[in-house]
Amino acid sequence: MKDGGQLSHEEAYRVLVLNRVWQPVNIVGAKRALGLLFQRNAQVIDPNHGHYELLSAEEWVERSLDDPPQPDEASVRSIRMNLRLPQILLLQRFDRVPVQETKLNRRNVFERDQYRCQYCGEVFPESRLNLDHVIPRDRGGRTSWENLVTSCISCNSRKANRLPHQAGLRLRCQPVRPKHRPFLALLHRNGSRESWKPFLGKT
Numbered sequence: 379m380k381d382g383g384q385l386s387h388e389e390a391y392r393v394l395v396l397n398r399v400w401q402p403v404n405i406v407g408a409k410r411a412l413g414l415l416f417q418r419n420a421q422v423i424d425p426n427h428g429h430y431e432l433l434s435a436e437e438w439v440e441r442s443l444d445d446p447p448q449p450d451e452a453s454v455r456s457i458r459m460n461l462r463l464p465q466i467l468l469l470q471r472f473d474r475v476p477v478q479e480t481k482l483n484r485r486n487v488f489e490r491d492q493y494r495c496q497y498c499g500e501v502f503p504e505s506r507l508n509l510d511h512v513i514p515r516d517r518g519g520r521t522s523w524e525n526l527v528t529s530c531i532s533c534n535s536r537k538a539n540r541l542p543h544q545a546g547l548r549l550r551c552q553p554v555r556p557k558h559r560p561f562l563a564l565l566h567r568n569g570s571r572e573s574w575k576p577f578l579g580k581t
């Protein structure tokens with residue numbers, strides 16, 4: 379995605395990744411899938427024509443140009459075009475999807491904590507959540523996976539610049555750096571697509 383396209387289904391969209399012997403090895407989001415495709419690390423397996431067709435990044439782009447995706451189809455829109463999102467990828471050079479460190483940012487901390495305030499335990503929309511330094515920065519607390527938690531606005535202002543116990547708050551669990559999520563857990567969490575079924579028997 380050289381021209382920085384907008385993903386219309388970024389949150390929910392999932393792509394099944396197969397290794398070179400067509401065994402499922404991972405499920406990735408749309409952005410990661412397009413990264414693998416455009417870095418020539420994977421090809422698209424297109425199951426839509428009664429058999430499995432293998433397409434390179436260029437061929438996949440061409441197909442979306444010739445036959446633009448319908449409004450109900452998952453796609454990524456850029457200045458030049460509307461690119462259809464693949465459902466299955468075949469790795470070309472690796473047996474596994476290369477591991478990517480989860481970046482430390484607001485969204486990923488919320489994801490780790492499943493949008494649940496780590497003090498009161500309630501789930502909130504992103505707009506009503508804050509990042510909280512468990513040990514405040516001016517007391518030497520670091521900006522790290524181990525010292526950042528999801529907090530609702532009210533717990534956050536109650537805690538202010540204190541340690542949790544000083545504000546009568548308690549962490550629900552000790553914050554940790556997220557682990558690389560095993561494939562089967564991802565599958566369980568995300569459910570499966572019709573087009574994935576022929577491959578999932580092989581896990």
Ligand SMILES: [Zn+2]
Binds near residue numbers: 500
């Ligand atoms: Zn709270």
